Amino acid sequence: MTRSLEPMLDFFLREKGELVHINGMRQLALIQDATNTIQMTDEKIIRAATPLHTGDIVDYRYERYLITSQVDQNEQSCRGRMKKCNQRLAINWNGQVKWFDAVVEARTFSTETGKVISMPEGNILASLQDNADTRNIALNQRFYITHQPFKIVGMDRILNGIIQLSCTLDNINTAYDDVENNIVDRWKYEIAHTYALHIHQGTIAHVRLNETMPLNVTATDNGDExxxxxxTYTSSDPSVISVDQDGQVMGIVLGQxxxxxxxxxHPTVLSTIEIRVVETGTHIxxxxxxxxPILKTGQSASYVSHIYDHGTEVFDQSVEWSLRNQDDSTPIMGSITASTGNSVTIKAGSSSGVNNKALILDATLVSDPSIMIEKTISLKNLF
Structure with a gap:
């Protein structure tokens, strides 16, 4: 876009602009591939009518970018160059772990010579947003990238808004580092976690054409919510069903x-649901x-199923109940002792060995077995 088109920016934003999030705020922006492709990272030019700053975080098409150039500001717009954040770094402060989106490069571009500079083998340069959290990062702190540890040996703030970390390959600490999840010193400060994630609409759900539906999702750690x-939510076919990062799904065209x-x-902890787009007027x-959600050993509790048709509770439908262990082991660590209408009573087993384990209570719609839901019931010792 040339400067002669500045007065037409509003028109171009309306007609060609794409919705992005800049530091979490929804904005319209014009995005194009950078003509200079000498950088190793995915690089784009962003232009917006709202202020842009070096170090701003931009969410665009399910990817996160960092504005890495000085911003060119005119009366009508701001323009900057942004690189895709290709890594997330976990920094551990005595047990408090924070994650940072970063642009990590093994070679960089010199503004003085105009040439690519290759860094020594085993060395990387990480660029992060300069903020209150990253200012606490110190020399000699460690982090992991793809299961390889690095140590910070240099820090630079040449550009306002960005902190650059010069890092060198380090040694794995087998006693404390959580290598699988790329967190240094994790087991030095905490016990191991067992995470689970549940979509409570079951394995299949329906959404009406051009309408939205929220996913009901919970996550647990050692059985506790x-x-x-x-x-993070993704759709296997966004042209049929879209999903935003709040878990709101929308039916775009008929299909699934x-x-x-x-x-x-912890991206290995996941749950998937099939969504079908149906015509308006169809029962959903x-x-x-x-x-x-918690049941103590030897005790009983009652649970009730509420059935909705497109968000409105109905009373002419019924469910069938079933119970299983969360890890699918046997024998089942509890039992269904009574079932009346759409309510059920569950009794936990009396063994103390079930502490911190969980039961899964399933309710399946009798008229349409593809509609089901599960509830996680954590088991705790009585004393």
Whole structure:
């Protein structure tokens, strides 16, 4: 876009602009591939009518970018160059772990000579947003990238808004490092975690054409529900069904696609549901189970299924109940002792060995067995 087109920016943003998030705020922006492809990372030019700053984080087409250039600002717009964040770094401060999106390069571009500079083997340069958290990063701190440890040996703030870390390959600490999940010194400060993630609409759900539906998702750690877990959602076919990062799915055209929810910082922990787009007017049933999520050994609790048709509770449908161990082991660590209508009573086993394990209570719609829901019931010792 040339400067002569500045007065037409509003028109171009309306007609050609794409929705992005800049530091978490929704904005319209014009995005194009950078003509200079000498950099190793995916690089693009962003232009917006709202202010841009070096170090801003831009979410664009399910990818995260960092504005790495000085921003060119005119009366009508701001323009900058951004690189895709190709790594997430976990920095551990005495047991407090924080994750940072970063642009990591094994070679970089010299503004003085105009040439690519290859860094020594085993060395990398990591660029992060300069903020209150990253300012606490110190020399000699370690982090992992793809199961390889690096140590920070240099820090630079040449560009306002960006901190650059010069890092060299380090040694794995087999006693404390969580190599699988790329977290240094994890086991020095905490016990091992067992994460699980559940989509409570079951394995199949329906959404009406051009309408939205929220996914009901919870995450647990050692059987205890996590508050405000970071979850990443993706659609196997966004042209049929879209999903945003709040778990709102929308039916675009008639058809079906799979929606996958992953724990953002533990992407191997995931759950998938098939969503089918149906015509307006079609029944869309869903089920919710209410009841205590924790059951102590030897005790009983009642659970009730509530059936909804496109969000409105109905009372002419019924469910069938089943119970299983969360890890699918046998024997089952509890039992269904009573079932009346759409309510059920569950009794936990009396063995103390079930502590911190969990049962899964399933409710399946009798008129459409593809509609089901599960509830995780954590088991705890009585004393």
């Amino acid at each position: 996590l508050a405000n877990p970071a979850i 696609a799979s929606i996958t929810a992953k724990l953002t910082y 049933y869903s089920i919710a189970i209410t009841g205590n």
